[in-house]
Amino acid sequence: TQLLEQSPQFLSIQEGENLTVYCNSSSVFSSLQWYRQEPGEGPVLLVTVVTGGEVKKLKRLTFQFGDARKDSSLHITAAQPGDTGLYLCAGSAGGGGNKLTFGTGTQLKVEL
Amino acid sequence: KAGVTQTPRYLIKTRGQQVTLSCSPISGHRSVSWYQQTPGQGLQFLFEYFSETQRNKGNFPGRFSGRQFSNSRSEMNVSTLELGDSALYLCASSSPLTAGANVLTFGAGSRLTVL
Numbered sequence: 001t002q003l004l005e006q007s008p009q010f011l012s013i014q015e016g017e018n019l020t021v022y023c024n025s026s027s028v029f030s031s032l033q034w035y036r037q038e039p040g041e042g043p044v045l046l047v048t049v050v051t052g053g054e055v056k057k058l059k060r061l062t063f064q065f066g067d068a069r070k071d072s073s074l075h076i077t078a079a080q081p082g083d084t085g086l087y088l089c090a091g092s093a094g095g096g097g098n099k100l101t102f103g104t105g106t107q108l109k110v111e112l
Numbered sequence: 113k114a115g116v117t118q119t120p121r122y123l124i125k126t127r128g129q130q131v132t133l134s135c136s137p138i139s140g141h142r143s144v145s146w147y148q149q150t151p152g153q154g155l156q157f158l159f160e161y162f163s164e165t166q167r168n169k170g171n172f173p174g175r176f177s178g179r180q181f182s183n184s185r186s187e188m189n190v191s192t193l194e195l196g197d198s199a200l201y202l203c204a205s206s207s208p209l210t211a212g213a214n215v216l217t218f219g220a221g222s223r224l225t226v227l
Binding site for chain 2: 040041042043044045048088090097098099100101102103104105
């Protein structure tokens with residue numbers, strides 16, 4: 001069974017601070033995605049990384065896929081209250097289909 | 113274009129009853145996946161349907177079932193409800209053009225409470 005552990009589980013910071021969320025597994029994934037979910041809504045895809053060592057930037061968000069494709073990180077620079085939400089990583093083992101293994105989640109709160 | 117639509121948004125059932133949830137995918141999307149989200153277990157994969165065929169299945173008991181219609185709309189059914197089935201049930205659809213990259217668009221979910 002593939003598992004994805006995220007850390008930290010909860011994060012409360014002030015506006016303008018930087019933060020990093022980690023997503024780790026002992027399994028190899030063919031691709032890894034990051035989602036953000038807000039209360040009362042479904043997760044919204046932020047990024048997909050598919051190559052070991054890949055780094056993608058989305059404005060103030062930087063995503064990295066580990067060289068061995070077992071882990072990933074999400075770094076947010078100068079966090080804003082609008083970044084508040086539940087961040088989820090999700091891995092695909094490949095082989096066709098859309099079965100994703102989701103991480104345990106990181107609840108981020110950014111305060112003014 | 114319209115997003116993924118799930119109905120009902122909220123429902124309350126009692127133990128032993130059964131429930132049917134509906135999901136209308138984005139127009140043109142042929143893959144529909146279902147996930148269960150609970151505070152304790154997080155998001156867990158239930159099953160995926162593609163062109164009316166179940167393509168993948170998660171580790172849930174047989175009380176959980178689903179189907180997909182020719183217009184790609186999908187339903188999931190849970191029979192003999194248990195308290196532990198209380199959860200947010202999320203549906204996601206995927207475009208065949210992006211199937212290899214697993215780009216999922218989620219609906220807002222159906223919140224099921226079992227009393």
